[in-house]
Amino acid sequence: MFRLFSIFSVCAVVFSGCATTEKLASKVSFSGSDAPMQQVLKAQPDILKEQNSLSIRQVFNRVEAPTAAQIAVIESNLMDDSVSAIRTDYIFKLVEHDWKLQETKKSYQCARGSNTKSFQTKRCS
Numbered sequence: 001m002f003r004l005f006s007i008f009s010v011c012a013v014v015f016s017g018c019a020t021t022e023k024l025a026s027k028v029s030f031s032g033s034d035a036p037m038q039q040v041l042k043a044q045p046d047i048l049k050e051q052n053s054l055s056i057r058q059v060f061n062r063v064e065a066p067t068a069a070q071i072a073v074i075e076s077n078l079m080d081d082s083v084s085a086i087r088t089d090y091i092f093k094l095v096e097h098d099w100k101l102q103e104t105k106k107s108y109q110c111a112r113g114s115n116t117k118s119f120q121t122k123r124c125s
Helices: 002-016 021-028 036-043
Strands: 053-060 068-076 083-095 098-110
Antiparallel strands (some): 083 098
16 A cells, blocks of 8 residues: 555656646747747638648747747648648747747648659649
């Protein structure tokens, strides 16, 4: 019984120190602007309603006090027979405590042709 209690206590201490999404979000969000992910979801409000497969990846340049972020949104299983997936990259920079969108890049993964493995900026035919 004592052994079980000890294991439970150690686990409780270890897991209480884990970072939560809420804790991390408070470090990258500032009162003056929305966090990068919030801005992307506002820019593409229908993205969560669509029936295709969706992958969203958010990367910051560093864990503490980030100054740059990139969000990649990949939509696949589209209703287009020539396009396998569409990737939209959003590049953000922290400017005077506000996350500012610097650039948006769209690329396509073709479903047929010679280049079906990687993304390209040229539209698929």
